[in-house]
Amino acid sequence: MVRLxxxxxxxxxxxxxxxxxxLGPAVWTKAKADLSELRIALITTAGLHYRDAQVFAFTDSTFRPIDGEEDPNNLVMSHSSVNFDKTGFSEDVNLVFPLQRFKELAAKGTIGSLASIHYSFMGAGLLPESYEAGAAQVAGLLKQDEVDAVFLTPV
Amino acid sequence: MQPPRALWVPFPLGRPLGKPADPAFQINVILAALALLHRDRGPVLEDFPHDVPTLEATEAAACPVSFAAIPEQENSWQARLSNELTILQPWYELSLRRRNGRTLAGVSKETPQENIQTLATLLDEHKTPGDISWLKPAVEDIKAFYYEALTAQPGEYDSDALQHVFWQESSFGEAILVLHDIFDSAPDVQS
Structure with missing residues (x-):
């Protein structure tokens, strides 16, 4: 976030x-192990997807899975907002979606492992409740992938 | 959103990790956020204590193109936008080579070049697009084309300076504002 x-x-x-x-009562789950044992997934609300995936509509509560094995340099951004800077993302995908940084942390053993699939939403134009169904679906998918924690990057 | 743990960062919107192409800075942001995982209770909202180092004007890379210096040969949008396209194309190609083919253009079904031609025709005929869903991805792709061309040379760029060049000096920036006025005055278009 930026300073007002x-x-x-x-x-x-x-x-x-x-x-x-x-949105409801605050949620809190304690980390179950040291960072070096946790499996982490990335989630962004930046409207990212691979070039051949369906672009986000102007208002859109759906999400796109992002395969962690694909080259993140092929990610494009179809976020409907024009109120944030995109020149930095154009220079370096890790500025918004730090997959390469997390792979480095996993290789060094700082984190336990990375999820096999990450997720992208497009956060604009809708109230938070609109995302409930998609968020619940992603939560189930993350459990299936045995993910312990999520690193969320908004823009 | 009420996330259980949040790290507030003082970076511009669109730059949650702070600084492009600076792995060490990005790792510091990530580790500060991950450190919140082991707090005893929450919700947690903590400030990241470091700003992105300010780029002095003398350090910032210069845009390779100065639109302000380009004389207007003709007044039609077709001529003006085609002229900019011709000037930017080699820089966009350099950007593709330097970034190993990476580009943010590609959300629209058409190429940025085709979309510029379509937009110029609309402006010259003072019309709104028949298919409104075409406009947003087309404009975003053209903006990506411009910004990638303007930052084709290696170096750090000042994002405010880029915004100024795009909106205040380029014909395309002016074209978007004129199209906005055309929409405003179109009787069959509702906001």
């Missing part, structure tokens, strides 16, 4: 207007 003071007025007011009630 670094935003132009219209964007600051836009973000401050998003004052929604809590």
């Amino acid at each position: 003071s670094d935003l132009p007025n219209y964007e600051r007011e836009h973000l401050l207007s998003k004052n929604l009630p809590p």
Whole structure:
């Protein structure tokens, strides 16, 4: 997230207007082991997908699976918002989706392992409740992949 | 969103890991976030203490193209946008070579070059696109084409300076604003 003071007025007011009630009781699960034993998945709301996958619609609560074995340099971004910088992502995919960094951490043993599949949503234009079905489906898929923790990157 | 653990970072929107092509900086952000996993109780919202180092104007790589310096030979959008396309094409090709073929263009079904031609025709005829779903991916692809061409040379670029070149100096930036006005004045288009 950015400092509110670094935003132009219209964007600051836009973000401050998003004052929604809590989604429900806060969730908390303690980490079950040391970091070096945890299996981690990446999830982004940046609207990323591989070039040949279906692009995100203007408002879209679906998600795209991202195979961790594919080259992340083939990821494109069809996020509907124009209110954030894309030049950095154009230079380096890891700025938004740090798959290469996590592979390095797994190779060094800092984390236990990486999930086989990661997930991408497009976070714009809909209220959080719209994502409930997709999020529940992803939660099931993550359990199936024996994932312990998720690293979420919004844009 | 109420995530159980959140690391607040002071980076521009669109740059959650802070700095492109800086693995050490990115790893520091990741490790700071992962350290939150072993807190006793939550929710946790913690500040990441480091800003991205500021890029001095003298250090920032210069854009290879200065649109402000290009004389306008003709006033039609077809001529103006084709002119920019011709100027940027070799830089875009250099970008593809330097980035091992990586490009963000490709969300639209058509190429950026085809989309520029279509957009120019619409502007010259003062029309809105018949298929509105074409517009967003087409514009995003063209923007990717411009930004990748403008940053084709290795080096760090100041994102505010790039935004300025794109919106204040390029004909395409002006074209988007004019298209916005065409939409505003079209009686059959609702916001």
